[in-house]
Amino acid sequence: MRVGIIGGGAAGLAAAYELTKQGHYAEVFEAAPFLGGQASTFEVGGGQLERGYHHLFVSDTAMTELIHELGLGDQLAWLESKVGFYHSGRIWDFATPMDLLRFKPLTLLQRLRLGLWTFALQKTRNWQKFEGVTAQDWLTRHLGAETYRTIWEPMLRGKFGEYYDQISMTWLWGKIYLRVASREKGLQKERLGYPMGSFGEVFDRLGERIVQQGGAVHISARVNRVAVDDDGAATGLEVQLAGQDAEVREYDAVIATTPSYVFTRLVSDLPPDYLDKLVNVRYLAAVLIILTLDRPLSPKYWLNIADRSLPFVGLIEHTNMIDPALYGGRHIVYLTNYTARESDLYQKNDAELLEDFIPHLQKINPEFDRSWIREYYHHKVDGAQPIIGVNYSQRIPDHRTPIRNLYLANTTQIYPEDRGTNYSVRMGRQVAEMVVRDGVGG
Numbered sequence: 001m002r003v004g005i006i007g008g009g010a011a012g013l014a015a016a017y018e019l020t021k022q023g024h025y026a027e028v029f030e031a032a033p034f035l036g037g038q039a040s041t042f043e044v045g046g047g048q049l050e051r052g053y054h055h056l057f058v059s060d061t062a063m064t065e066l067i068h069e070l071g072l073g074d075q076l077a078w079l080e081s082k083v084g085f086y087h088s089g090r091i092w093d094f095a096t097p098m099d100l101l102r103f104k105p106l107t108l109l110q111r112l113r114l115g116l117w118t119f120a121l122q123k124t125r126n127w128q129k130f131e132g133v134t135a136q137d138w139l140t141r142h143l144g145a146e147t148y149r150t151i152w153e154p155m156l157r158g159k160f161g162e163y164y165d166q167i168s169m170t171w172l173w174g175k176i177y178l179r180v181a182s183r184e185k186g187l188q189k190e191r192l193g194y195p196m197g198s199f200g201e202v203f204d205r206l207g208e209r210i211v212q213q214g215g216a217v218h219i220s221a222r223v224n225r226v227a228v229d230d231d232g233a234a235t236g237l238e239v240q241l242a243g244q245d246a247e248v249r250e251y252d253a254v255i256a257t258t259p260s261y262v263f264t265r266l267v268s269d270l271p272p273d274y275l276d277k278l279v280n281v282r283y284l285a286a287v288l289i290i291l292t293l294d295r296p297l298s299p300k301y302w303l304n305i306a307d308r309s310l311p312f313v314g315l316i317e318h319t320n321m322i323d324p325a326l327y328g329g330r331h332i333v334y335l336t337n338y339t340a341r342e343s344d345l346y347q348k349n350d351a352e353l354l355e356d357f358i359p360h361l362q363k364i365n366p367e368f369d370r371s372w373i374r375e376y377y378h379h380k381v382d383g384a385q386p387i388i389g390v391n392y393s394q395r396i397p398d399h400r401t402p403i404r405n406l407y408l409a410n411t412t413q414i415y416p417e418d419r420g421t422n423y424s425v426r427m428g429r430q431v432a433e434m435v436v437r438d439g440v441g442g
């Protein structure tokens, strides 16, 4: 079979890898001048750094297995995560059940209740029972309004901005249930995985492997549209390779891995039912400022900011997990927000964001001085987070689209887990299998 693939992120590359491994021809078109999509990297201090902070959980087995298959297993380090919670003007440890018990902003009773319910959620497999209820309603009912407002609301706002009160409890269940798998039994310490050559190295190696297996991978190669014949079957792609005229290439099947709002622009005449599912999903963009500092800022890798007077919701100090020597001795801090593309935050430029953020860094470390900053970078990742509302399972578009031979594999179809490289790799490989099965059958 000949398969055309739109997008060279985790899903598109995994699909092409699986297809070429099975002896089929796959050709990947990636619009950006690099592979990896949301998990792509850029150069900092001689090392490769993700545009948005990235790590793996122990439960991310599809990604871990792929890294081993690519011969990069010895690069994958499992490191102790240091998680903190910024609340009431100080950083609280927030990694283990003992930390929870010491979290003074809640009463002892509230902490015990929180601990018991968190434990219960970790042991619950049946996510369907949470489908019809928002996390806000469930948590308020079971943990009380104050615990919800202190712990969970800031976290939900951090991930979903103004949509925080519409998020399904199933989404939160997934976070809690899977996270426990990242803890060592007994010790209750969480380990996070990181490929020491960066996620960029994994995706570049994947691209090389696809080519070795007989496929093709193009960067700076935009797909303009999916060609569909009069019988309603996809026949190819109109592609625009760098410096060349647009041309149509023919395929037996096409897999699209773009966000849904991009997909609808590439395909005309989608039937209303399917189109509705695509247009009704909303996404948030990630807006990031990355600072490189000449010294550490905080003691934590991951700091949840539960204080709305700070203009960012997460502070991830990458070099509190990964050795700064990889980046020429620079200490790397991500300041992050998720927001709608129409928001003021999204529209602001790098200098404006920096000026907004800098005065607040002294709240994290009173000694902080702007002279510590060596460089700063600004990244925006569109289509970063689909909004997962109640009864989401009924609104997921099928991988097999109503256009014959056209398949969709994007992050809106990952459920009940939260989107992540692991699930895009798993989905990419599964959809490749589906294409092969359909091709054999037909």
Ligand SMILES: Cc1cc2nc3c(=O)[nH]c(=O)nc-3n(C[C@H](O)[C@H](O)[C@H](O)COP(=O)(O)OP(=O)(O)OC[C@H]3O[C@@H](n4cnc5c(N)ncnc54)[C@H](O)[C@@H]3O)c2cc1C
Residues within 6 Å of the ligand: 006, 007, 008, 009, 010, 011, 012, 029, 030, 031, 032, 036, 037, 038, 039, 051, 052, 053, 054, 055, 056, 221, 222, 223, 224, 257, 258, 259, 262, 286, 381, 383, 384, 409, 410, 411, 419, 420, 421, 422, 424
């Ligand atoms: C800030 C941030 C932090 C994250 N942290 C983690 C983490 O710690 N761990 C983790 O596992 N995951 C993390 N993720 C999520 C993870 O990066 C994504 O879920 C995953 O990479 C998505 O892969 P994908 O291939 O499905 O989609 P994408 O990566 O979005 O790939 C789609 C690709 O399609 C391309 N494209 C779009 N239109 C066209 C076109 N017309 N022609 C050609 N190409 C096109 C895009 O350029 C893109 O490369 C994070 C994401 C963000 C934004």
